[in-house]
Amino acid sequence: MFRNLVKSLALAGAVTALPLTAQAQEIVVGGKNFTEQLLMAEMTTRLLEANDYEVDKRDGLGSTALRSAQENGQIDLYWEYTGTSLITYNDVEERLGPEETYERVSELDAEKGLTWLQPSNANNTxxxxxxxxxxxxxxxxxxxxxxxxxxxxxxxxxxxxxxxxxxxxxxxxxxxxxxxxxxxxxxxxxxxxxxxxxxxxxxxxxxxxxxxxxxxxxxxxxxLEDDKDFFPDYALTPVIRTETLDANPDLEGILNELSGKLSDDVMQSLNARVDVERETIEDVAESYLKEEGLI
CATH class of the missing domain: 3.40.190.120 (Osmoprotection protein (prox); domain 2)
Incomplete structure (x- = not known):
């Protein structure tokens, strides 16, 4: 799952080589190195391009490398999981419910110049x-x-x-x-x-x-039902640099519309089209956005 951190020197070097955040209307979109994240990076790229943004997509990165790149201003936007930020990036050990988790990471990451937009109903826990x-x-x-x-x-x-x-x-x-x-x-x-x-x-x-x-x-x-609610919530959510959002406020509505359409069933279906049916990331991303009337 999206929680397997990749810390290789090769990836770290790739991030170091990234340019600093571009000016308004040019957005650097990031993504991790597994199917769901590659899909979200591709869908986000196509969605923003359809809304007249120039996009520089930098996917295939490990979690830690990607997060560091965003904090350093090299990545404007990517889709993160609430539980990953809570536990891995903010070292919170307290057991929290889904809403509390979202509120806590939103508050903690705001101090780092990051804004959490609307969480989806896709929980990749x-x-x-x-x-x-x-x-x-x-x-x-x-x-x-x-x-x-x-x-x-x-x-x-x-x-x-x-x-x-x-x-x-x-x-x-x-x-x-x-x-x-x-x-x-x-x-x-x-x-x-x-x-x-x-x-x-x-x-x-x-x-x-x-x-x-x-x-x-x-x-x-x-x-199997987690009937004691042990596993943390990992809601898939668009996270954007606050500076980037301030310069491009319409991004919030664009990304929240996509986020509102995602659920466990939707992501299972999209991931299966790639991993089981062997469709390309590009074809799955484009067809889904068109089916939903987003592009």
Whole structure:
């Protein structure tokens, strides 16, 4: 999920080479290095160009590099996740609800010259998934159900990425909140993208996924209900340098209109068209904007 930080020297060097923020009517649009972010950068570029802006798109960057570039004035605008800013960029450990998270990051980032616009209804948070038929057969629909099965000694292999077992907003905190301990022997560590393949090919019973990934619906996975609201909210939201917004106030309405159309289902569908159906980023972005009457 969008929360896997990339800190390579190559990317850092790419950011260093970026020009300073351009004058009004020329916007530098950034993006991270996974499908959803590449789509949002492309859609934003085409949307702004349709509204007579000149756009310099700089996508494919790691989270930390991209955020630093925006704070330094090298990136004007990109789509960020509320939970990422709260935990990663502002080091807030307090458990907050969706609205509180948005309000807190808006306040904290305003001090850094950044403005959070309207959050979408797309929440790309951590989630636990199972194959739909298997979940029904085992009677598991929530994380509480899964915890009860583990506590009863049922062995269910769980595909996770390398960082999830150690994160306080990952398995460490999840086990504490739901009062269970996942046996180490049943944790199968792999790259994030491979968790979907392992679950789909029945190599494991449970997989770590990200809520807006298109493979969830494509592979008939069911996301287990986080019935204790443990995982933080990661609302996909346009974030713009305040200086840029002041110079181009109409950007708020343009971006908020797009944000208001996005949801988990919409992003799952768009991501699936790229990751599963193998359509190009460019074709998916353009067709969606046209379907919604935005360009």
């Amino acid at each position: 951590y989630a636990l998934a199972m194959r739909e038929a298997d979940a029904e057969e085992r009677g598991i629909s929530s994380i509480s159900d899964l915890a009860a099965k583990i506590n009863d000694g049922e062995e269910l292999d769980f595909a996770v990425n390398a960082e999830f077992p150690r994160r306080p907003d990952g398995l460490v905190g999840l086990q504490e909140e739901y009062d269970f301990n996942y046996p180490r022997g049943n944790l199968k560590t792999m790259e994030s993208g491979l968790t979907y393949q392992a679950l789909n090919e029945e190599q494991v019973e449970v997989g770590l996924v990200f809520a807006t990934d298109g493979r969830i619906a494509a592979f008939n996975f069911v996301v």
